Amino acid sequence: MTAIAQIATATAAGPVPLRFQIGARTLMAIPRRLMRIPLSLDDARTGAVPPLPPLDRAAHGYLVTSLPADRADALVRASGSMLPFVRQRYTRWSTDLTIGFDGWFAGLSANTRQQLRRKTKRLAAENGGVLDIRSFRTPAELARFHAQARRISQRTYQERLLDSGLPAGPEFLADMMARAAADHVRAWLLCLDGEPIAYLYCPVVGDTVVYAHVGHDPACDALSPGAVLQLEAFRRLFAEPGLARFDFTEGEGQHKRGMATDGVACVDLLLLRPGLVNKVTLLGIAGFDRGVALAKHLVRRAGMSALAKRLRRGG
Template sequence: MSHWQFLPVPFKFQLSDLTLFSVSLPLQVRAERLLDDTAPVRVPMPPVGELLAGSQGFVIHALPLAEPSPPVRRAGNYLCYVPQQYEHCYIDLGIGFERYQGKFSAKTRATILRKVRKYAEHCGGAIAWQTFRTPDELARFFRLAGTLSKTTYQERLLDAGLPDSDKFRQQALVLAGQDRLRAYLLYSGERPVAYLFCPVEDEVLSYAYVGYDPAYIHLSVGTVLQWLAIEQLFGEARFRYFDFTEGQSEHKRLFATDRRLCGKVFLVKRSLRNCAVIHCHRMMNRLSSWLGAAMARLGLKARVKRVLRFVR
C-alpha cells in the first residue's frame, strides 16, 4: 500500500470535457495499486488516527469496491464522496501476445488490424513510430511530444496534456535511468501525431499521459499506437501489467484483459465549506451527465465533441 501524500486536490467543475473552474482542498492522497491485491471494500471509512494538521481529509484513488457505493453519505464526522465508480481496466502482460490476441472477437481483431494496415498505407507501406526508454532519448521525445501535446484536446480542454516543467522532466530522466519508463511516438512523415508516456512502478506500466493530433482522428492514430506499443511490451516480457488507471472509456475496455470495480473515494471533514464544495461538485457532475445524455438522444454529442477537440 502506498503512503499518504499531503496535497491541494482540485475539484474540477466541468461540462462534458470543458473545465469551467476548480476549487482545491488540502487532502491526504494515496492510490491503491494493482500489486497491492487490496480486498474490495463494502463501506469506505476514514482511516483512524492518520489525519494531519491542516488536512481536510483523505482521497483514495482506485479503491476496489465490493459493490456500487452511494455517491454521497455521512461517515461519522466525514462526508464520503465517490464521484467516480468505474471498471478499472488493465492488461495482464504475462499471458503472451498470442493469447492476448485471442481475447478479441474475430471481428474486433480484424477491425484493429485493418486500422493498422490503413495507417501503414498512409505512411507508404511501413509505419513510422519510435520507443523512448533511456535518458539520452528523452530530449527528443519531450521536444516532439511537447509540441504535439499543445494541439491535443487533452491539454486544451482537460488540462491533462504532457507536463512541461523542469521538475517533471528531471523525474522522467531518473525513471529512464532505472529502466522504469516507456514513451512512444507515432509519426506521419516527420510529424508526430500521437504519443504515449508510461512510467513504471513495481513492474506495472501506467497509462499516464496520452494524446493525438485531432487532424489525424480519421486514421485512428491513438488505436494504432496503442496496438504497436502493446505488441512490443509483450515481446519484451519485462513487465507484469499495463494499468489504464482511473476512469473508463471504450478504448480502455477494448484493450484490457481484466476489469475490477473501483472508485475515487473522498473522505472529507464535515464543515460548511467542505459540504458546499462536495454537493455543488456533485450537482455539476449530474448536470453534465444530463446534458450529455440529452445531446446523445438528439444525435449531437459526437458532433459537439469533435468541435471541442478543435477549439483553441
C-alpha cells in the same frame, strides 16, 4: 511496495480543485486542500482498504483514488464523521502481458480485432505502406522523445482543457531521467511522413507497465493514431520478458475496455471534514453532476452525440 505501504509517509495535503465539469470543459472549481491517497493496481486487485493518516489543521479532507467499489462503505465507516462523496466510478482496466501477443489478440472481440487491423492498414497506407514506430528507453533517447512529444501535447485537448498533457516541468524531467537511467521507462512515437503525430509514455513499476501519458495530433484524428500506437506498443511489450501487467490506470475509456484482459470496479472517494461549507460544496457538485448526466441522456436521444463531443473538446 504498494501504494498502501507508502501511505504512512504521504501525510502532506495539497491543493485539489473540485471541478464543475462537462466533459473536458471546466465551468468553475472550488479549491480544497486534500490528502491524496492513490491506490495502485495491486491494491485495487487485492481489495485493499487504505488507512487514513492524520490530517493537518489546514486540510479539508482526503481524496482516495482507485478504491475498490465494494470497499467504499468500509472506508466511509472508518473515517468516522467525514462527509463522503463518490466523485467518479470506473473500471480500472489492465492487460495480462504474460499470455503473448497472439493469445491476447485472439482474445479480443471480433469487432475490436477488425477495427485495429483496418486502422493499422489505413495509417500504414498513408505512410507509404509502412508504420513508423520509434521506441525510446535510455536517458538520451528520452530527452529526444520528450522534446518531440511535447510539441504534440501542446495541440491536444487534454493539455488545453484539462491541464493533463505530457508535463514539461523540471520535476517531471528529473523523474523521467532517473527512471530511464534505471531502465524503468518505455516510450514510443508514431510518425507520419517523418513527423511525430502520437506519443505514449509508460513508466515501469516492478513488473507493471503504467499508462501514464498519451496524446496525438488532433489534425490526424481520422487516422486513429492513438489506437494504432497502443497496438504496436503492446506488440513490443508482449515480446519483452519480465513484464506481467499493463495498467490502464484510473478512468474509463472504450480503448481501455477493448484492449484489457481484466478489470476492477473502482471509485474515487472524497472524504471531507464535516462543516457547512463542505456540505454545501458536495451538494452542489452532486446536483451539477446529475444535471450533466440528464443532459447527456437527452443529447444521445436527440442523436447529437458527435456535436456534443466536439463542443466538449473545444472543437
